[in-house]
Amino acid sequence: MQKNRLVYQHLPKPNENIIVLLTGSRQTGKTTSAKHFYPKLNYFNLDAWEYRDQLSQVSSFNWGSSVGNAILDEIQKEPALFDKIKFAFDAKKIDFSVLLGSSQILLLKKVRETLAGRVLIYELWPLCLCELISDFPQQITLPLLDHIIAKQSIAAACNKLPEIADLKKVNPIKNWEAYLLQWGGMPGLLPLQDDRKWEWLKSFEATYLERDLADLARISDLKPFKTFQHLAAQRYTGLLSFSEIARDAAISVETVRRYIEYLKMSYQVFLLPPYHTNISSTLIKTPKIYWTDMGILRQLTGIKSQVQGPLFENYIVSEIMKYISSSKNSNKIYFYRTRSGLEIDLLIEMEKGLIGIEIKARDTIHAPDITAMKTLAKNLKNRWLGGMVVYRGDRIYEIDAGIWAVPSYRLLS
Numbered sequence: 001m002q003k004n005r006l007v008y009q010h011l012p013k014p015n016e017n018i019i020v021l022l023t024g025s026r027q028t029g030k031t032t033s034a035k036h037f038y039p040k041l042n043y044f045n046l047d048a049w050e051y052r053d054q055l056s057q058v059s060s061f062n063w064g065s066s067v068g069n070a071i072l073d074e075i076q077k078e079p080a081l082f083d084k085i086k087f088a089f090d091a092k093k094i095d096f097s098v099l100l101g102s103s104q105i106l107l108l109k110k111v112r113e114t115l116a117g118r119v120l121i122y123e124l125w126p127l128c129l130c131e132l133i134s135d136f137p138q139q140i141t142l143p144l145l146d147h148i149i150a151k152q153s154i155a156a157a158c159n160k161l162p163e164i165a166d167l168k169k170v171n172p173i174k175n176w177e178a179y180l181l182q183w184g185g186m187p188g189l190l191p192l193q194d195d196r197k198w199e200w201l202k203s204f205e206a207t208y209l210e211r212d213l214a215d216l217a218r219i220s221d222l223k224p225f226k227t228f229q230h231l232a233a234q235r236y237t238g239l240l241s242f243s244e245i246a247r248d249a250a251i252s253v254e255t256v257r258r259y260i261e262y263l264k265m266s267y268q269v270f271l272l273p274p275y276h277t278n279i280s281s282t283l284i285k286t287p288k289i290y291w292t293d294m295g296i297l298r299q300l301t302g303i304k305s306q307v308q309g310p311l312f313e314n315y316i317v318s319e320i321m322k323y324i325s326s327s328k329n330s331n332k333i334y335f336y337r338t339r340s341g342l343e344i345d346l347l348i349e350m351e352k353g354l355i356g357i358e359i360k361a362r363d364t365i366h367a368p369d370i371t372a373m374k375t376l377a378k379n380l381k382n383r384w385l386g387g388m389v390v391y392r393g394d395r396i397y398e399i400d401a402g403i404w405a406v407p408s409y410r411l412l413s
Contacts, residue, residue: 001135001190001191002032002036002135002136003127003131003132003134003135003136003187003190004131004134004135004136004137004138004139004140005029005033005124005127005131005140005326006128006130006131006140006323006326006327007022007033007122007123007124007326008033008037009140010122010328011037011122012120014038014040014041014069014096015096016096017095017096018096018118018119018120019085019089019096019097019098019099019115019118019119019120020096020097020098020099020119020120020122021099021101021111021115021119021120021121021122022034022098022099022100022122022123022124023100023101023102023108023121023122023123023124023267024102024123024124024125024267025102025125025126025212025266025267025268025292025293026102026204026207026208026211026212026266027186027187027188027204028124028125028126028186028187028267029124029127029187030073030100030102030124031045031073031100032187033124034071034073034098034100035071036136038071038098041069041070041071041096041097041098042067042068042069042070042071043070043071043073044067044070044071044072044073045073045074046072046073046074046075046077046078046081047073047074047077052077052078055067055072055078055081055084056078056080056081058084059084060083060084060087060088061087063084063085063087063088063093063094064088064091064093064094065093067088067094068094069094069095069096069097070094070097070098071097071098071100072085072097072098072099072100073100073101074100074101074102075099075100075101076101076102076103076110076215077215079110082110082111082113082114082115083114085097085099085114085115086114086115086118089115089118090118099119102212102215102266102267103212103215103216103265103266108121123267123325123326124326125185125267125292125322125325125326126184126185126186126187126292126293126295126322127180127185127186127187128180128185128319128322128323128326128412129143129173129176129177129180129319129409129412129413130142130143130323130412130413131185132176132179132180132185133172133173133176133413141413143323143411143412143413144157144158144161144406144410144411144412144413145320145323145411145412146323146327148355148411149324149329149331149348149350152350152351152352152353152355152385153385153386154355154385154386154387154388154402154404154406155386155398155402155404158396158398158404158406161396161410162396163395163396163397164394164395164396165394165410170394170409170410173409173413174409176413177408177409177412177413180294180315180319181294181307181311181312181315182294182295182298182305183197183294183295183298184201184293184294184295184296184297184298185293185294185295186200186201186204186293186295186296188200189201189295197295198299201295201296201298201299202299204296204299205296205299205300208266208268209222209225209226209229210222212266213225213262213266216262216265216266217258217262224249224250224251224255225259225262227249227250228245228249228251228255228256228259229259229263229300230300230301231245231248231249232245232259232260232263232269232289233291233297233300233301234301235289236289236290236291236297236301236310236311236314237288237289237290237310237313237314237317238288238289238310239284239286239287239288240260240271240286240287240288240289241286242256242257242260260289267292268291268292268293268296269289269290269291269292270290270292270318270321271287271288271289271290272287272288272289272290272317272321272333272334272335272346273287273334273335274286274287274288274334274335274336274337275334275335275336275347275349275354283336283337283338283339284337284338284339288335290314290317290318290321291314291318292318292321292322293318294311294314294315294318297311297314307361308361309359309360309361311361312359312360312361312392312408313345313359313361315408316345316346316357316359316390316408316412317333317345317346317359319412320333320346320348320357320412321333323412324348331348331349331350332348332349333346333347333348333349334346334347334349335347336356336372336376342372342375342376343372344356344357344358344372344373344376344387345357345358345359346359350385352383352385353380353382353383353384353385354380354383354384354385355385355386355387355388356372356373356376356377356384356386356387356388357387357388357389357390358370358372358373358387358388358389358390359389359390359391360389360390360391360392361391361392362391362392362393363391363392363393363394364391364393365389365391365393365399365405369389370387370389370399370400370403373387373403374400374403377402384402386402386403386404387402387403387404388403388404388405388406388411389403389404389405389406390406390407390408390411391405391406391407391408392407392408393405393407394407395407396410
């Protein structure tokens, strides 16, 4: 069951004289994507010691004839190869290569040092909703979110849409959204029965500790990190307090900071920064923590079934982040919270201003849901581009001037 991926729309063709770096969490489909998109390239998986040994013995002078244009998987496991690739590329012995890897900081640091100006970088995330509903070779239909970003206006994107979509068309989409909320978007889960899915997720957790973490750091005792990882998972969508986690995990604050970086580097979490201006001291300036995959989050927290508010919020925010990243958009996202308690779950920053998003895990909308957005709209004046309440209902409609109700499955598909 091969799904189309947003990144396919941006990957260069193999005649473009460039090096491609495709990075992301383990098991997100990097190898499958590279082999599918570049079927004629030689393939070397550096997870295998034999390949590492073979390529380590190839000289820079012979790289073009011995390796050639190639896909090099798990490239972070043999950093010395970057210099050979650079030499061969500059000497015109190769004109295209694809590098795959799971450890962000190791790859990007080496890329900046060695391949600057020669490489295009792409990130592959767990499947998002618009990808799940698009079996290859079916083209991905750009979601409503894309139109809102392109038009920098919710009204312009929503005005002509039917208030309630055709149920025959949307029911499969709603089913896929329910799947994402339950299992997340790791491609390897798709063909498995439910009991096997839990086994897969448990195995992923163990593999992450044994392999991905080993690429990032030499940690002799994994128990403190595992304790930290579960504590960090319990704090999803919350303000990230290093000192609280340090206290509960019985480790130092500096160790917590380092462990958070490991989770970020391996694409397990991302930190959502607060929106603030230099002139305001009334805004919270601590980031919030979100997990990039709902299945991994459920495995770590033990939440097996229900979809309560914070879980739904993690889903929406992570889907928007992944879509913006995969679409190569330059938009930035934030949350908004004042010390007095005024809060908006998400802000998308655009060239002309900001769009606000409140997230509600219910199928109805209440008047207080838009209070914070109305207040911020007055403060931002013409920098306010409108707001929406993303919820679990079915109707798209304007709640108040410039503020819309948008079903989650319609926003993301």
